[in-house]
Amino acid sequence: MTASQLSQDPESLLPAAARRRCPCRGLDWCLLLGLCALGAAILGLALCSAWGVLARPLGTPETAPAGLSRAEDVGAQMLATNSLTNDRQMKWDYHPDVDGVIFSSNFNYHKDYDELEVKVGGLYFIYAQLAVTCTVRNCTKERTINLVINQKSGNTEIPVLTVSLHLSSKSEDSMSKFSAVLRPLKKGDFLFVKLKSNGKDDDDWHLEQTNKKDNFFGLFRLPRSAEPTVQ
Structure with missing residues (x-):
């Protein structure tokens, strides 16, 4: 067996039909979508906080009512x-x-x-x-x-x-x-x-x-x- 054969992705050795049914790719996509949703939530929170600062009249102290x-x-x-x-x-x-x-x-x-x-x-x-x-x-x-x-x-x-x-x-x-x-x-x-x-x-x-x-x-x-x- 050659070195190139040993380095192959184990999933690639499966028949094509079996590869389509493999859940690991679906899990990868779920993880990616979850990270995107988390990033969007963090960005939204940051934008809301920034807007709260910019909405204050110019020169207004941080402790304004x-x-x-x-x-x-x-x-x-x-x-x-x-x-x-x-x-x-x-x-x-x-x-x-x-x-x-x-x-x-x-x-x-x-x-x-x-x-x-x-x-x-x-x-x-x-x-x-x-x-x-x-x-x-x-x-x-x-x-x-x-x-x-x-x-x-x-x-x-x-x-x-x-x-x-x-x-x-x-x-x-x-x-x-x-x-x-x-x-x-x-x-x-x-x-x-x-x-x-x-x-x-x-x-x-x-x-x-x-x-x-x-x-x-x-x-x-x-x-x-x-x-x-x-x-």
């Missing part, structure tokens, strides 16, 4: 439309077809006044991010830029959240800060945002525009179980 994932149903998130850092009331892009914008039926945006009207009362998680960048070779001027979210109820206006950046020659070329607060809001309340600065319109620092999603303002209503009684 679980209700943030429901923002598309009960919340709003808008993007700044201007790069200047002078004192002014900020304008926002609120169109839901823009990447980074969320706008549910719980709100109306009055673009003539740049105010967001709350249509459903409750306890809200209100948040904002302020991001600036140096537009010259070296930004040496010291200044402070404040983004202030104000609540208007009737004739009363109250600041509810302030995001501050203190800039100097020691600052990095790009800086950002995220902040948030819990606040009860009533139906008919308005929110508007003002930018306050001790610099000039042509200052070296501008709002970040490379990624327009870096400057945003948003809020979402918490579940009823977490809401106080709001009249």
Whole structure:
């Protein structure tokens, strides 16, 4: 008997009909299909986990309330439309077809006044991010830029959240800060945002525009179980 005969697959020595009936090939296929199903399940779990991270608004801390994932149903998130850092009331892009914008039926945006009207009362998680960048070779001027979210109820206006950046020659070329607060809001309340600065319109620092999603303002209503009684 030659070496080539000894190295043959034992199954190949069986008659053709017997080889077709041999269950070992069927077991191989079952094992392969099982491994494919396991791989698909692991991939699906990984994609779900990644989507949970990407769905958070930009800059939101990992420890943000679980209700943030429901923002598309009960919340709003808008993007700044201007790069200047002078004192002014900020304008926002609120169109839901823009990447980074969320706008549910719980709100109306009055673009003539740049105010967001709350249509459903409750306890809200209100948040904002302020991001600036140096537009010259070296930004040496010291200044402070404040983004202030104000609540208007009737004739009363109250600041509810302030995001501050203190800039100097020691600052990095790009800086950002995220902040948030819990606040009860009533139906008919308005929110508007003002930018306050001790610099000039042509200052070296501008709002970040490379990624327009870096400057945003948003809020979402918490579940009823977490809401106080709001009249």
